[in-house]
Amino acid sequence: MLSFRGVTKTFGRVRALDRLSFRIEPGEVFGLLGPNGAGKTTSISLAVGLLRPDSGSIELEGIGEPHEQAAREALGVSPQSLAVYDDLTARENLELFSGLYGMTRRERRARARELLERVGLHDRANDRVAGFSGGMKRRLNLAAALVHRPRIVLLDEPTAGVDPQSRNALFDIVRGLRDDTTTVVYTTHYMEEAQRLCDRVAIIDHGRLLALDSVSELISRFGGEGERVAQDLEPAMTGSPGGGDLESVFLELTGRTLRD
Amino acid sequence: MRATRSILLLALKDVRLLLRDRLGAFFTFAFPVLYALLFGLMFSGTGEGSGTVGIALVDLDRTDGSRAFVERLADSEALDVTLVADSDAGRELVRRGKLSALLVLPEGFGDPATTLVRGERVRLEGVVDPSRKAEAAILKGTLSGLVFEHIGDSLRDPDRARAVIAESRAALSEGAPPAVAAAVDRMLSGVEGLLDEGEAVGLGAADGPIDLAIGELTSGERTVPVTAYALTFPQGAAWGLMACALGSSLSLVGERSRGTLVRLSLAPIARWQILAGKALSCFVISLVMLAVLVGVAHLPVFGVRAESYMLLAVASVCACAAFVGVMMLVASFGKTVAAVEGFGRAVLLVLALVGGAAVPVVFMPVWMRTAAGVSPFRWVIEAMDGAIWRGFGVQEMLLPCGVLLAIGLVGFVGGSLMFRFSRVMGD
Ligand SMILES: Nc1ncnc2c1ncn2[C@@H]1O[C@H](COP(=O)(O)OP(=O)(O)O)[C@@H](O)[C@H]1O
Numbered sequence: 001m002l003s004f005r006g007v008t009k010t011f012g013r014v015r016a017l018d019r020l021s022f023r024i025e026p027g028e029v030f031g032l033l034g035p036n037g038a039g040k041t042t043s044i045s046l047a048v049g050l051l052r053p054d055s056g057s058i059e060l061e062g063i064g065e066p067h068e069q070a071a072r073e074a075l076g077v078s079p080q081s082l083a084v085y086d087d088l089t090a091r092e093n094l095e096l097f098s099g100l101y102g103m104t105r106r107e108r109r110a111r112a113r114e115l116l117e118r119v120g121l122h123d124r125a126n127d128r129v130a131g132f133s134g135g136m137k138r139r140l141n142l143a144a145a146l147v148h149r150p151r152i153v154l155l156d157e158p159t160a161g162v163d164p165q166s167r168n169a170l171f172d173i174v175r176g177l178r179d180d181t182t183t184v185v186y187t188t189h190y191m192e193e194a195q196r197l198c199d200r201v202a203i204i205d206h207g208r209l210l211a212l213d214s215v216s217e218l219i220s221r222f223g224g225e226g227e228r229v230a231q232d233l234e235p236a237m238t239g240s241p242g243g244g245d246l247e248s249v250f251l252e253l254t255g256r257t258l259r260d
Numbered sequence: 261m262r263a264t265r266s267i268l269l270l271a272l273k274d275v276r277l278l279l280r281d282r283l284g285a286f287f288t289f290a291f292p293v294l295y296a297l298l299f300g301l302m303f304s305g306t307g308e309g310s311g312t313v314g315i316a317l318v319d320l321d322r323t324d325g326s327r328a329f330v331e332r333l334a335d336s337e338a339l340d341v342t343l344v345a346d347s348d349a350g351r352e353l354v355r356r357g358k359l360s361a362l363l364v365l366p367e368g369f370g371d372p373a374t375t376l377v378r379g380e381r382v383r384l385e386g387v388v389d390p391s392r393k394a395e396a397a398i399l400k401g402t403l404s405g406l407v408f409e410h411i412g413d414s415l416r417d418p419d420r421a422r423a424v425i426a427e428s429r430a431a432l433s434e435g436a437p438p439a440v441a442a443a444v445d446r447m448l449s450g451v452e453g454l455l456d457e458g459e460a461v462g463l464g465a466a467d468g469p470i471d472l473a474i475g476e477l478t479s480g481e482r483t484v485p486v487t488a489y490a491l492t493f494p495q496g497a498a499w500g501l502m503a504c505a506l507g508s509s510l511s512l513v514g515e516r517s518r519g520t521l522v523r524l525s526l527a528p529i530a531r532w533q534i535l536a537g538k539a540l541s542c543f544v545i546s547l548v549m550l551a552v553l554v555g556v557a558h559l560p561v562f563g564v565r566a567e568s569y570m571l572l573a574v575a576s577v578c579a580c581a582a583f584v585g586v587m588m589l590v591a592s593f594g595k596t597v598a599a600v601e602g603f604g605r606a607v608l609l610v611l612a613l614v615g616g617a618a619v620p621v622v623f624m625p626v627w628m629r630t631a632a633g634v635s636p637f638r639w640v641i642e643a644m645d646g647a648i649w650r651g652f653g654v655q656e657m658l659l660p661c662g663v664l665l666a667i668g669l670v671g672f673v674g675g676s677l678m679f680r681f682s683r684v685m686g687d
Pocket residue numbers: 011012014015016034035036037038039040041042043684687
């Protein structure tokens with residue numbers, strides 16, 4: 001569905017992506033995991049055509065390259081930084097964005113109502129976003145990515161700064177997308193989320209691919225070493241006490257140097 | 261079709277956002293009116309004495325001629341004359357801010373009528389409070405008006421006219437060969453012609469709209485009464501346009517830094533459509549602002565009437581178009597909202613001042629008047645002035661409106677090319 005082939009991208013002297021390659025299968029929920037600055041957002045920006053790679057190529061199978069017009073209809077993005085209008089209501093936001101995809105007024109109404117229902121904001125449809133909590137804004141940000149029923153949805157850290165209830169609701173939405181056979185690219189640095197949601201996971205750091213497999217494969221391959229690491233950590237941080245989880249794999253692969 | 265609809269949707273969104281931002285809406289629509297009101301009150305000669313220019317007057321000549329002129333000045337409604345014994349006393353009053361100017365009729369001032377007929381200039385000396393340049397300009401206009409009035413009256417009085425003519429004949433016969441005397445009649449009739457047109461020529465052409473600032477004199481062709489507000493409403497319009505343009509620039513740059521611009525540029529619409537949406541909302545908001553301003557100017561308290569509403573509409577459209585270009589250029593100035601706001605405000609403020617949005621261009625030194633040509637504000641004011649009180653014809657409107665449209669086009673295209681869309685999705 002979406003392939004990165006040897007993609008390199010530099011910003012000045014920073015090499016954000018370094019010969020990154022992976023292929024995302026249709027209909028899967030693909031986790032892109034990495035610490036801060038690993039290159040997750042850069043990957044998403046390249047995948048949606050906002051950036052062009054310095055070398056290597058990106059292909060949306062059956063569609064073309066990301067910057068081409070055809071890709072616009074196929075891609076839905078929920079940016080890491082909230083991209084909704086604070087002084088519009090939730091409904092107005094969704095109706096505006098769906099209007100840009102050529103829907104009629106009636107279609108826009110219906111689509112906005114349906115999506116607000118889906119992200120649990122129907123009772124706040126006519127309230128201004130400015131008054132929303134972080135979690136509500138995140139859910140609206142996600143709904144805005146879905147207005148045109150894209151085949152590939154890219155979610156860049158969709159759970160940043162949300163409460164457990166909203167996070168749970170977001171998980172349900174992602175599972176719903178998978179049931180609709182929508183392809184989902186999900187970036188996060190919360191291992192527990194990836195473990196719960198993703199069919200396959202790519203772990204990247206410094207723009208390089210470190211590992212790519214299903215969660216269970218990764219744990220069985222790298223988990224042994226990780227157990228020792230995990231024991232040093234607070235149980236709460238690793239998600240499950242006693243190791244053998246994705247967090248250990250992650251720390252094993254990316255090291256324990258502090259990032260930001 | 262779809263492109264047009266997207267542009268409309270985006271523009272509608274901006275209008276909606278502005279209306280929801282109460283403070284923003286206030287500044288957009290009320291500020292220009294307040295500006296026009298405030299400056300109108302300052303320039304106005306119709307308020308109870310408050311609009312008159314207070315001057316100290318010294319008559320060093322003390323002849324019948326000068327005394328008659330002093331009397332005329334004292335009778336003028338535009339001036340509040342305080343007679344003082346000498347220049348120093350008057351200078352002190354000006355220095356302390358009690359009066360705006362000191363006027364000295366020097367020795368040999370004589371009778372202005374004779375002076376003018378002799379082909380010399382009527383000489384007055386003055387000291388002006390530098391903080392009251394505008395009043396000084398009004399004063400200058402008023403004075404030339406009064407000089408002409410004085411001469412006109414003098415020559416309408418047959419005895420005085422005869423005396424003047426006799427004196428000028430005498431002056432001529434002293435040095436000039438007799439053949440020249442034949443020319444005297446022609447010259448005098450020329451002078452008479454000048455006197456008939458006195459007000460129009462002296463004030464309309466030589467000193468621009470100075471007569472209008474005091475709201476008393478009207479030229480022959482003018483059909484609407486002109487008040488100080490007729491001058492200040494175009495200025496208010498210029499400031500209003502600046503606010504609209506800056507507001508739209510900041511809204512565009514703000515969308516980039518808040519991330520909504522990314523969402524828009526990921527939709528299946530071209531980038532020029534996104535910018536066109538912003539341009540359209542800027543244009544519409546500006547036009548509504550101008551309409552509100554013109555509407556308020558019509559209220560009885562202001563009593564501004566336009567010579568031509570058709571041309572006023574044309575001028576308004578061109579002015580809004582120009583400021584759409586300004587908006588786009590300003591938006592391309594910097595990366596952050598703060599940078600664009602700081603830089604944009606500074607540049608626009610200078611252009612506004614140079615372009616006569618505070619002190620009318622006619623009051624400026626010549627070099628500055630020339631420099632004003634680079635300012636879109638100058639052309640906005642010229643076009644609005646032209647339609648409201650200068651009585652411009654279509655022909656005269658072509659230059660300011662053409663310049664405005666060119667600014668709009670060049671600004672929009674240039675600004676669009678320079679404007680950097682966000683290429684990464686924040687962090
Ligand atoms: N526009 C940019 N200019 C310069 N450096 C950038 C830019 N965007 C990202 N980077 C750098 O590229 C690296 C990867 O960033 P990013 O993709 O945002 O990481 P992540 O999303 O995984 O936290 C970081 O070192 C970051 O500082």
